Amino acid sequence: MTENLNLAGSTISPGTGPKGPSISLEQMIALETFSTGFEPSAQRKILSSMSGGHQSRFRGRGMDFNEVRAYQAGDEIKNIDWRVTARTNKVHTKLFTEEKERPVFIVADQSASLAFGSKTAFKSVTAAYTAALLAWSCNHSGDRVGGIIFSDNAHRELKPREGKKSILRYLKTLSEFNKGLIKQGLAQQLTQDQMSPSLASNTALDKALSSLHRVIRPGSLILILSDFAAFNQQTINNLRLLNRHNDLISFFVYDPLEKSPPKKRGAYPVSDGINCGTWNIQSNLQNQSYQEHFLNHHLEIKSALLKLGIPLIDICTEDQPVAILNETFGKKRKNKKRWLCE
Secondary structure, three states: OOOOEEEOOEEEOOOOOOOEOOOOHHHHHHHHHHOOOEOOOOOOOOOOOOOOOOOOOOOOOOEEEEEEEEOOOOOOHHHEOHHHHHHHOOOEEEEEEEOOOOEEEEEEEOOHHHOOOOOOEOHHHHHHHHHHHHHHHHHHOOOEEEEEEEOOOOEEEEEEEOOHHHHHHHHHHHHHHHHHHHHHHHHHHOOOOOOOHHHHHHHHHHHHHHHHHHHOOOOOEEEEEEOOOOOOHHHHHHHHHHHOOOEEEEEEEEOHHHHOOOOOOEEEEEEOOOOEEEEEEOOHHHHHHHHHHHHHHHHHHHHHHHHHOOOEEEEEOOOOHHHHHHHHHEOOOOOHHHOOOO
16 A cells, blocks of 8 residues: 545655644544554454463454253353253253444543654654544444543543444544644643643543443453553553453553653753753663663553453554554464464
8 A cells, every 4th residue: 555645734644654743633534544454353362562471362242142042962051041941941042143343442542641742743643543543444344433532631432333424423523632632732731730640641541441331331342542651550440340341452652752761961951831941861870760660660551451461552653553553453464373462
């Protein structure tokens, strides 16, 4: 695929990836063209560059109860209806019909901690860009797509529905949240009388995950895109509850400057949206401490999700999400034995 689409003055191509501090609705609509090579809802194990030894398989699409009939050789014991069996003194088994459309919930973080990018794109743009690709891909698979989009002070729940109209509704809401993050600016979101960014982001993520408990249907696929800025025990508890009867895939969005400081020593101007300061990089010890902070944060998230059997996929603001999704969920593989899972 070499085709380029130019909408709203911005070029979208599979080789460029997200760019800039914001993303438009037109740009996310254009991504439909590049979302046909992978399928995140496929019943398969996930190949992840951050994988461990624990293996888990997707539970598959949801199953609806159909009827009860007399047990036949080959029926699964777990589907025996013990109440009917006890009442009739004959073994009966439950029959289920598989849903043709699987509910997919895409949880997209657009909080203040994602309003950051050092070179190519803001983390909020990378998250929205990837969410759009996933939404289009699930739509191509015939799944019903919805989700939750949230910022520090608001969130929107969108019930999974079938068809392109549902995707456009999701992308329109995502675009509004993305633009709102830039329009409001960090100055408004980080005022003196409000919570700190980390605490606000933590509350927002946990509220979004808690909201899923009310609307989620067993057998759903949940895709979470966030920087997990304040990952804590409450976050783990929410994920554990959701993971009991659903499939979860997490995407860790980060910027290269968060992982490693600038190589050149010196004083760099920084700002939180209100105050300005100087970031002094003078020694290798400072660099090492900085890198260890990020690695420890990432390891904490990875270890917690690994115990729950939830895949963790890293996406950097300099990455090309199309390439990562194709590598992770690609429909065609030369070597199927390469599957690994978190």
